[in-house]
Amino acid sequence: MNDEQDAAPDSTAARVALWRALHVEADAPPPVLEDTVGLELLAPAADWRQRSDMDPQFTRPFRASIVARARFIEDLVIEQCDRGVGQYVILGAGLDSFAQRRPDVAGRLKVFEIDRPGPQAWKRRRLVELGFGVPDWLRFVPVDFEAGENWLDALIAAGFDNGKPAVVTSTGVSMYLTREANAATLRQVAGLAPGSTLAMTFLLPIDMAGPEVRPGLEMAEKGARASGTPFLSFFVPADMLAMAREAGFKTARHVPAADLASRYFADRSDGLRPPDNGEELVVADT
Numbered sequence: 318m319n320d321e322q323d324a325a326p327d328s329t330a331a332r333v334a335l336w337r338a339l340h341v342e343a344d345a346p347p348p349v350l351e352d353t354v355g356l357e358l359l360a361p362a363a364d365w366r367q368r369s370d371m372d373p374q375f376t377r378p379f380r381a382s383i384v385a386r387a388r389f390i391e392d393l394v395i396e397q398c399d400r401g402v403g404q405y406v407i408l409g410a411g412l413d414s415f416a417q418r419r420p421d422v423a424g425r426l427k428v429f430e431i432d433r434p435g436p437q438a439w440k441r442r443r444l445v446e447l448g449f450g451v452p453d454w455l456r457f458v459p460v461d462f463e464a465g466e467n468w469l470d471a472l473i474a475a476g477f478d479n480g481k482p483a484v485v486t487s488t489g490v491s492m493y494l495t496r497e498a499n500a501a502t503l504r505q506v507a508g509l510a511p512g513s514t515l516a517m518t519f520l521l522p523i524d525m526a527g528p529e530v531r532p533g534l535e536m537a538e539k540g541a542r543a544s545g546t547p548f549l550s551f552f553v554p555a556d557m558l559a560m561a562r563e564a565g566f567k568t569a570r571h572v573p574a575a576d577l578a579s580r581y582f583a584d585r586s587d588g589l590r591p592p593d594n595g596e597e598l599v600v601a602d603t
Contacts, residue, residue, distance in 0.1 A: 323442060324435030328544070330411035331359055332370055333489065336380045337387065339366070343373040343380075345587035350384040350391070354414035358443045378530045382591040385577040386598060390486050390516050391415060393600070395422050397484045397514055403427060404483035406472060408502070409490040412440065416455045427454055429477055431468050434459035469505050482512035482603070489596070492520040492548045493541075499550055503564035503601075513603040515566070518596050522551040525594045534595065557599045566601035573597050 325331075334355025341348050365371060394405055394415070403426055407413050410430035416423045430437070437459050444451055451457070458475045460468045473479055485506050491499050506515045523534045538548050552560075554571040561569035574597055578590040 323438045324433075325439050326359075326412055326436045327546075329489070329541075329546075330436070331355075331361075333383055334359060334412040334414075335361070335365065335371060336376060336383050339371060339373065339376070340380050340384050342366075344377075344589055345585060348384070349381075349581045350388045352384075352387070352414055352418060354417045354449075355412040357447055358412060358440065375533065377589065378592040378595070379533060381582070381589050382574065382596055385574070385581055385591040386488055386518055386596065388581055389572065389577055389598065390488065391419065393514070393516055394426075394484050394486070395419075398422055398425055402482050402484055402512065402514075404477060404481060405429065406477070406483055406485040407431065408468065408485065408487040411436070411489075416452075417444070417449050420452070424452070424454055427456065427476065429456045429458050429472055429475060431458045431460055431472065434461055480510055482510045482514075485509070485513065485515045487515070487517045489518060491517060491552070492550055493546055495549050500560055500564060503561055503566070507561075507565035507601070507603055509603055511603050515561075515599075515601045517599050517601075519552045519557050519599060520548065520550075520596050521553060521594045525553075527592055527594060530592045530595050554597065554599075561599055561601040564601075566603060569599055569601040571597065571599055 326334075337350060337352040338356035341351055341353055370376065398405075405423070405426045406429045407415075408431050410432045413430065416428050416430075432440075437457050441451060441457055456475045458468070458471050460466045460471045462468070477483070487502070494502070503515070506513065523531060523538060526534050541547050554573070558569045558571055574591040574593050574595060582590040
């Protein structure tokens, strides 16, 4: 499909959005993150819950991981906004719904969503059709990565102030990039104004994953390879921290799944929690 066309989101972005909605429907209350916006945008067939990749039990640990990382990043953005940071950049935004769900916070920021032109045009159209609209503080930044476009140049052209700090997030992206491309992204963000923060997820080597998630990760890796978007990079935490420091960040810390579990899942009645040694986070400051 031509990326310049109004192209629907890829299967990975759609799956993540549906898992977030499934968390609200299938898991015990209260939800860690209440997000059904992606479901509204996608408007899938009525039997979407019967899809094999939506099985409530099989997808349970992955669902937990998805909502855990999203909630952590949302809390981080709110914390930085309260500190006076006024810019929020989402790399590979996909069906992110922060702007629609939290306009009370997003309206105090300039929110920049960076994504491929086709899926981004589709998302903009659906937001208008559903009545969410596109407020002035939400900026869509289409970047054709395959054509070699530089996301930072496009970001500045869209109104980003490179002299002021920002929160930059990247979730579910690093595994699709080479080690060199990940290092380049880290260097670009590390070069932003002092007081900027990056939150980025990374995937640990699959053989480190626990038995409850390893089969699913192996299936995901096989599916990604078959669809032409293979997993290219896996990192252990020490390696990711070293890369962040080498890129020029002043500080960097690993946020393991266990921390997210204790923070957001400790009192749940259903035992839901994100798996260890799957996808975890690094947070780095300039």
